[in-house]
Amino acid sequence: MNDREKRDFQGGLNAEIDAWLKGENTRRSFIKKFGLMTGLLATSSGILSPWAENALAQAAVDLADPASPLGKAQAAAMKASTEGPADGSAYRAVQAAKQFSGATLNMTYEAGLQALDPRNFSGPVWEQLTGIKSNVVELSNPDQYSKAVAEHIAGSGAYDVLDISPAWTPSLADGGVIAPLDDYIAKYMNQADLDDVHPLYKALPTYKGKIWGFFDDGDMFALYYRKDIFEDAKLKEAYQAKFSKALEPPKTWEDYAQVAQFITDNLAPNVYGAGHFRKAGSPGNQFDFLQQYRANGGVLFGDDMKAGLNSDAGMKTLTNMLAANAASIPGNNELDAVSLWAAFLQGKVAMIYSWPPTGRMAANYSQSAKAINFIPQSSIAGKVGYAVVPGNPEHATGYNKALSADSKNAEAAYLFMQWVTSPPVSLARVMLPYALRDPYRLSHFKSDLYGELFPSAKEYLINLNNSANVGLLDIIMPGAQDYFLSLDRMCTSVWAGTDPKAALETAAAEWDQTTDRLGVDQQKAFYAEFKKLPGASADNTVEKLGLAVKL
C-alpha cells in the first residue's frame, strides 16, 4: 500500500468510524443491512411457508354425527372407498390413486360456500384415503373460465382439476384447455356409474363424441310455494269465484302472474304473490327469460343464425315477466338470489323459483351449518310445497369437473374427479348442509338417506327429478357470456321502462354482433351440436325424447 492508498484507507476508515459513532448509514453499514435484509427475506420463506400453508390448508375432516342421515351417507362413502365393492368407481379410484401419494392437486372452485366441500370434506377425506393433498384455488365464476384459459396460454400447469360451467366445454375443449377423459374412463371407471346420471345432465360433458368431464351439480330451477296459502279455504273460494278455476300451483306463465297478483291483492303487505331475482348482473334475468322464451315456443337462432329474440315469443315472454313483476314484492327488480331467499324464508313471498338450495333452506336444514348462518332462519319450515316451474324450468348453469390439459398430475387428478363424483361420495357431498352442489344422480334422487334429511325431502327430490325431465339447458356454445349479458341488459332496461319491442331489437342486434364476431359458420356448427342435447329446446326435453325418469 503506497502512502496515498494508506491515506485514503485511513480517511475512509475514519469516515466509517465517525459515521458509525454518529449512527449514520455508511456504504459498509448499508451493505451490511442490505445483506441482512436479503438473508432475512431468503430465510423468511422457510419460516413463513409452514405458517402460510397451515393457514391455507384444508380443515380437518368435518364429519357429521354418525347417527344422522348425513353421517350415515359419509360412512357409506368411506366404506365404498375403502372396502368396495371392488368394481365401484370410488374404490377403484382410491386404490389406483395411492401410487400418487404425496402429490398435490390444485383444483379451482367458485369462491365462498362452494369451496367448503373440498376444504372441509372431500379434500381432507381424499388425502386420508390416498395421501394426495388438495389445494383449493377459489375464483369468482368468470375467473373460473378466464384464469383457466390464461394459465393454459402461459403453459403454467397451475391447475389440475377445473370446475367449469357446462356452457364453457366447447370453447375449452377446442382451445386445448381441458383434456378428454375417455381413456381414463375405460381404464378406471365402472361405466354403470355414467348411466346413474339423470339423462338431462348425462350428455353435458360430451362434446364431439368425447367426454370432457364429469357432471357435478344439478342446478335445476324449481317452484317453491307456500302450501298454507294455496290451501287456505277462503282464498281458494275467492279464487274460484273470481277466475272459475282452482287455486293451485300455476302450470302456465299467464296463470303464474294471475295467481301472484291474486295473492298480492289479498294478502299484501303481509305476503306478496311472488318474488324474483331481477337485479342487474344477478343471473336471474337471463335464466328466467330463456326458460319462458323457449317454453313460449321461441327459438334462439334461425337457420341463418340470426337471433330469434325479436319475435312474438320474445314479446309474450317480456309481457308475462312484466306482469309477474307487477304482482311481486316491492323491490322485486332490486333483489339478488340471496335477498330473494331472505324474503321467502321470512314469509313475505308466496312463490319463488330458484336453485335447489331453496328447498333445503326453507326446511331450515342448510342453516344447521355455521358457514351458512348468514341466511335467516326459515319461518316457513313445513309449509313449503314443491312444483315444476310453469312450462319448462331452466337448468341454470351447473358444474362439470374437468381435467386440465396442462396438469402435471393428470392421472391423479382424473382419479380424484372419478372418486369425488362417484355415487356414494357425491351423495355425501350433495347432502352437506352448506353444500351448493345439488342432486343430479338417479341414486341421489332415490336415496333414502337424503329423503330423511328433512320431513319433505322425498317430495323435494321427486320434484327435482321431475323438473329435470322437462328441464332446459343454458346455451352451450362460444359467446354464451355475451348472449347472456345482452339478455340481462335487455331485461333490466325493460324493468326500468324501456319499450319491450325496442329492447328485443337491441338485444337481437347484440346477439347478431356476437355471432358475427365469432363467425357465423362456426356458431352454426356449435348451435347444431347444442340442439342435439336433451333439453336444448322445449321440443327436445328428456320427457319428449322418451327418456323421463319416473320415481
Next chain:
Amino acid sequence: MSAPATRFDTLSEWSDRHFKWLLVAPAVLLILALSVYPLLFSVWVLFVNYDFTVPGHGFVGLRNFTRVLADPVARWSLWVTVLLSTINVAIEFLLGLALALAMVKNFRGRGLIMSLLIIPLFISPVIVGQAWALLLQRPFGPTNYVLSQILGFEVTIGWLTQAPWNFIALVLADVWQWTPFMFVILLAGLTAIPPNLYEAAELDGVDGWRAFWWITLPQLGPMIMLAITFRILDAVRLFDTIFVMTGGGPGTNTYSSSFYLYTLGFTQFHLSEATAGAWMFLVITAILITFLVRRLLKAEPT
C-alpha cells in the same frame, strides 16, 4: 511496490464506480417487469386478436379501436363518467368548503366532530357501496320507510333501478365518502391564510362576504385547484360503487367507462378491445390531467 490487482479488486473497483447504479437496479428491474413490460405488451395487444372466445392472436389492424368507437355503450359510459365526475366533484367541493369554513375556528367539540367527519375516508369504496345499497335497496332498506314517515305518504322509489334515482344514489354514496377529502384539504388551506389579512380588511371596514370573496378565495386558490385535481383524477375511475349498487343497470344506464372496460374485458373476455378502450380512456384522462396540472402549477394566491 503494490501487489498486482486480483479479479476481486477489479470487481470491487467496478462496484465502487457503479455503486449508485447497483442500488437503483432492483427498483428499475421491478418497474420494468411490472410496469413497462405490461405497457409494451398492451401495445401489442391493441393490434391483435386477444380474446378468450376467439382462438389465435392474428393481426387485426385498428379493428379493436373501431369496435369500441362503434359501440354505443362505450360512448354512453363516457358520458356517464363525465356527468357523475362533474356532479360528484362539484357537490363535494361546495360541501367541503362549507364544512371547512364552519370548522376553521376553534370551538368546543371541534376535534370530535372533525374525527367523525373524516371517518368515511377510511372506508373501502366497496363497503361504502354495500352500505348504501343496504340502506336504499327495497324491500329491506329503511330509506323509503323513513321518507314515508317524514313526508306522510308512501314513498316507493327504486333507488337502484330507476333513473334518475339510481344516479342520485351513486352521487349520494360518492359525496358521503369523498366530501371529507375536500374538507381536510380546504381546511388546511384556510388555516394557512395569514390572519393579518383579515385584520387589515376589518380595519378597512370590509364585510364578511367581501372578505371571503377578495381574501379567502384567492388565498385558497391553489388548494382548491389541488383538491379538485386530485378528486377529478379519482372520480373518473368510478367503479366500485357502481359495481356494488347498480351493477351498471338498469340496462347499461349506469355504466361508467371503468365499468364498461371491466365488463368488456372480464365478463365478455374481449381483452384486446378492452385494452383499446383503456388506451383511449387513458388518452382522454391524460389530456384532462395535463390541463389540470398546468392550472395547478399556475395557481398562485394573488
